[in-house]
Amino acid sequence: MKRILGKTLCAFAATCLLSAPSVWAENIKVGALLAVTGPSSFLGGPEARTLEMMVEQANAKGGINGKKIELVLKDTAGNPEKAISLAKQLLEEENVLAVLGPSSSGETMAVKKIFEDAKTPLISCAAAEVIVNPLASWVFKTPQNDSFAAIKIFKEMNKLGIAKIAVLVDNSGFGKAGKEQLQKIAPDYKIEIVESEVYDAKATDLSAVVAKIKANEAVQGLINWSIVPAQSIVVKNIRQAGWQVPIFQSHGFGNIKYVEAAGAAAEGVIFPAGRLLMADLLPEGHPQKTLLVQYVKDYEGKYQETASTFGGHAYDAFMIFEKAVAVGGNDKEKIREAIEGLKNLPGTGGMYNFSATDHNGLTLDAFEMMTVKNGKFVPYTGK
């Protein structure tokens, strides 16, 4: 009796397992690896909320080609090791069609090879150039290249006649990658880096290092390249030391919270950023205008918090996925080819023009120089 019961149960379980995939096959399953909690949560949080909002919106419109989208969101907590195991889980257990994320460059580099081996598209929301250069056929990214930001800053410095600079970066992957780009590109613009320091992402006060740099009288300008809150402390400590040096920040400053944290000290800081921060100020008819205004309105309406460029990276990743699936269906290779074929696609980060050799699809033009005036981001118009 027991054996019969056991067999029946087995058979029942087997039927369930066999019948289940036919139900799932109706849905388009997309994975997301985002740092929703942990030290990178200021990236992953808005990204996850953006994805959830967009999947909801897409499904309300009937999904893609009449199929419902199912989002499988995994929280990496910003930890590369965790990202690796979750990536394997998404690929092997969840059988997702593509993965959006991870949030940070370090995590993306950790999972890059896994997606190459699994032949599954990965659309990263992290900025570092190494993600797409050297090129990996299955790996894409939506944020603008670091080198674009560096070039934008150096061009502005040339205009202001600044030739000798100090570089301060945080010790995150973003800071490290930025430092490499700055050192590589500076000579092209005849700029000499005379002081260079790395600060801890959890630093509580940086007045000592500011005093050290200030003591070097050759320094005409300063680049503070960081994505962590400590970058506001640098700005504050510089102004508290009574030092009126021009401060340039990276695109990692594009979060109004950092301006609030630096308060009056943030006034006049110059930095490159995507157009999301100036959506309202864009001229009518700009190709990104409608989508940016709509995204900011939807996001802020739904979550009662200011939209950031980071959430925008996830917006772009999902939009690219949506467009590619509409063409490629549920064939991973076709989706990959479809992404490479996307041209003149407006996103929050800029105008995307992907190709077989360019898996970022953006140009220098994706950035605008901005500054802070009365605690708000405004376009930088020069001196």
Next chain:
Amino acid sequence: MTSELFIQYLMAGITYGSIYAIVAIGFNIIYNTTGIINFAQGEFVMLGGMLSITFLQYLPLPLAILLAVVVTMGIGAAIEMLFIRWLVNPGILRMIIITIGISILIREAALHVWGANVRSLPYFFGNEISTIAIFGARVSPQVLWVVGTCSLMVVALNIFFQATSIGREMRACAANRIAAVLCGIDTRNMVTLSFVLSAGIGALAGAVMSPITYTQYDNGTGLAIKGFTVAILGGLGNSLGAVAGGLLLGIIEAFSVSVVPLAFQDAIAIAILLVILFVRPHGLFGSSAMAGLKEF
């Protein structure tokens, strides 16, 4: 090095030092009554900052800070009553692990309540760019608030522990619990009181330093590590030692920037801790005879 730069480094060092010392004092109070290290001390600091920022929406600054301190004290008491009080004869190791667990719990709860954004209280005087010139060096007025609060706390605590009967009872608990019970001291209440006191001090520190360091759900951990280093450096349980240790570490850190890259600043702090643990395990200002009587 010009004298101006020297003073600038010195002031930076004093800023770091006071912040570390204020956290270290919180460790010392609980250590003094229970003989354990409360690794959730950094979270009290974070809570103090976060709660005052929240209350500031409804109350003027001094009241907001006061309320934040009182609420954090309540949380400290609740933690002791829920997790520590009912343990029968708990081992040191067990209690330490419990406090580590509590710190994770508070941190995650804070993440859910306040999110991951950085927040800060406004500067008590002036704003982000106002400075005071001291011998040619410039410091933020908030630094004076931190230094002042730190000094007041040390003086008040010393009076409390030396001159009041409750303070002496608390010290008796740490020295020998059984003997304290035999003398009619309610040791359990003393332990609760020590948690309340150190939560309050942590919270006040968190509020005062918030404009300088910012407050984020997870910034307690880093402060706790530095505070712990300083507490050991000065000799566990010794408040004046904590201040001296804090200033020493802060000033070494600040001046280290002038010779080695900033990235090594923390390495220097940890190296100092290791050297002290090897050479003087009882701290710079602790006595080895007294340390020998303690379990930890």
